[in-house]
Amino acid sequence: MKNIFFQTIKLTVAFLVFFSVFYTLLIFGVAQAAPNRGRGKLITDNGKTYYKNIGQSFTKKGYFNSRPSAVAYNAAGSGGSNKGPSNPEYLAEVQQRIDTLLILNPGIKRSDISADLVTASGSGLDPHISVLAAKMQINRIAKERNLDPAQLNTLIEQHTDKPLLGLFGPHKINVLELNIALDKVK
Known part of the structure; x- marks a missing residue:
């Protein structure tokens, strides 16, 4: 039970970092290549x-x-x-x-x-x-x-x-x- 709890916490932190930092930067980068720089x-x-x-x-x-x-x-x-x-x-x-x-x-x-x-x-x-x-x-x-x-x-x-x-x-x-x-x- 303890292993599952810590795995869940690790996975939650990993997804939090991925979607709030890396994914956001990826979308921002793609927008910069769009006409009018995504504005x-x-x-x-x-x-x-x-x-x-x-x-x-x-x-x-x-x-x-x-x-x-x-x-x-x-x-x-x-x-x-x-x-x-x-x-x-x-x-x-x-x-x-x-x-x-x-x-x-x-x-x-x-x-x-x-x-x-x-x-x-x-x-x-x-x-x-x-x-x-x-x-x-x-x-x-x-x-x-x-x-x-x-x-x-x-x-x-x-x-x-x-x-x-x-x-x-x-x-x-x-x-x-x-x-x-x-x-x-x-």
């Missing part, structure tokens, strides 16, 4: 720096709205709400988002609402929306900014990321990049 993808616009791969909140009428966040866009607390589709609190939250979306975007039918505009992603920080979600917002933004909807359609097409190798994943749009480009449209 994420950054976008600088008008003197401000943003993380391209972390969802941001856009609530002004003249911007494309982001996907809702279960963590209030706080990257330190990434995660979903863990509420299932039968949870009354979750259903009330989604219903409130649908109602808000219908008020802000008149002319959209409830049945045409893209799910990614009313439900949060698993991480709560998804920086992308679907092409359908972006197109649903064109009329509101065109009216607010006094732009031709065709200009916004072109902007959406220019900022649509294609699936990996043309096969894996959906067409998607980074909302931050799209809104930065939108600010440059005259």
Whole structure:
């Protein structure tokens, strides 16, 4: 019994040292070889720096709205709400988002609402929306900014990321990049 106890302690210390020191240094070294040295993808616009791969909140009428966040866009607390589709609190939250979306975007039918505009992603920080979600917002933004909807359609097409190798994943749009480009449209 005594031998097993000491072996367990030795193994615990060995794993503690390996995973807290060596593994951490290995991952840090790999990150240093990555683009931007493991600091994420950054976008600088008008003197401000943003993380391209972390969802941001856009609530002004003249911007494309982001996907809702279960963590209030706080990257330190990434995660979903863990509420299932039968949870009354979750259903009330989604219903409130649908109602808000219908008020802000008149002319959209409830049945045409893209799910990614009313439900949060698993991480709560998804920086992308679907092409359908972006197109649903064109009329509101065109009216607010006094732009031709065709200009916004072109902007959406220019900022649509294609699936990996043309096969894996959906067409998607980074909302931050799209809104930065939108600010440059005259």
